[in-house]
Amino acid sequence: MKLPKRCRLAAAALALTLCAGCGSAPPSQQIESIAQNAAPSAAAPVQSEGGGFVAPEPLTATFDEAAAQTDNDVLWDTSHLAQGYVAVRTSQPGKIKFLLTYQGDTGGVPSQYSYLMPADGSPAIIPLQLGSGDYELAVCQNISGDKYAYLSRQTVTAALEDDFAPFLRPSIYIPYTPDSACVAKASELTAGAADTVDAVGRIYDYIVTNIDYDTPKAESIGTDYYPDPDETLATGKGICVDYAALAAAMLRSQGIPTKLITGYVAPNDLYHAWNMIWLEETGWITVEFEVKPGVWNRVDTTFAAGGAGSQYIGDGSNYTDFRTY
Structure with missing residues (x-):
């Protein structure tokens, strides 16, 4: 953080x-x-x-290896969108960040969140805290200073099964x-x-x-x-x-x-x-x-x-x- x-x-x-x-x-x-x-x-x-x-029973948030799709050494698990989160991991070296951008109306609050990915290559659980709607998800690699290059990105549509879902589970x-x-x-x-x-x-x-x-x-x-x-x-x-x-x-x-x-x-x-x-x-x-x-x-x-x-x-x-x- x-x-x-x-x-x-x-x-x-x-x-x-x-x-x-x-x-x-x-x-x-x-x-x-x-x-x-x-x-x-x-x-x-x-x-x-x-x-x-x-x-x-406590709700969990997991990375489903079987459901994950690979793009440029980034493994995406988007099978939990309805539960209010996305899971992702990568073994790429260096400083890696996850960028989440909500593409709907946020009522004036920030629409973009940046997260530093775990250095050990373990999965990151990213909440969809802005609710149902379209999100751009991106994994970026540091190339120098404050400059990053996209490794992989995609747009997903989340239809939450419960508006509370992102606030009842663990996250990064x-x-x-x-x-x-x-x-x-x-x-x-x-x-x-x-x-x-x-x-x-x-x-x-x-x-x-x-x-x-x-x-x-x-x-x-x-x-x-x-x-x-x-x-x-x-x-x-x-x-x-x-x-x-x-x-x-x-x-x-x-x-x-x-x-x-x-x-x-x-x-x-x-x-x-x-x-x-x-x-x-x-x-x-x-x-x-x-x-x-x-x-x-x-x-x-x-x-x-x-x-x-x-x-x-x-x-x-x-x-x-x-x-x-």
Whole structure:
């Protein structure tokens, strides 16, 4: 994930805020409901039985070798378009990038996403986060400096079986499997939850309480960084995108549609990462805050963990959503 310098500056700003004696805000102030775009066409695939929360089996995202087609040493698996992703791998040497371009109306948000492909030749799972429609997919090889040449490209038409599909599975930014430690922890935390809202609250409280902000990492992180939810869980620390990826992995694995959002937070235009979740229920995440059903609810575990959330959340107008993963 390519992190602008402002993302690294966010660490210093947050640390300065805390050192200035900002009071610790209650977790309830880190979640805020907003209606964004049209509502997805299908209900969130979370089951409730007997008044309790029952998570479905975690959905997976895989590279199907048998379904893959080869072009210039690029293997394309486009058999999962309806499930909201494409899988691709290549053994070509050097720096390889995947370029995804949505060819429909995005409502003003970016239509193009660039991903650094794994250096070891393993498959990359690329989400179709902009929904159903036509996408140009391209694999490009670095030839010098910032110049790239196409290795292979094609246009596909995706008809998602569920508008939530890209936000219920692992992807290149949110890697996990049913055997991941973060999935096991999420299942442990949600066992016995009263409902989906309670399940979200348990995962949210765990992350806020147990993950510390890693200021040295934020100040030294390079470009093209990808988070590892299991590593964040094991080390107990991370930067904003680590918090957001861990939350997304844990919640998605429990059948709760979750986005990882990157964008900017006023008043200092801090480049930041947070989550949006979709619930079909209403209820209290904490004693102070109620989430709303049928809208995307904003969740910011980074600022909640740092105790500076009330200064940044406000009414949500200081958040500018830029890219969705």
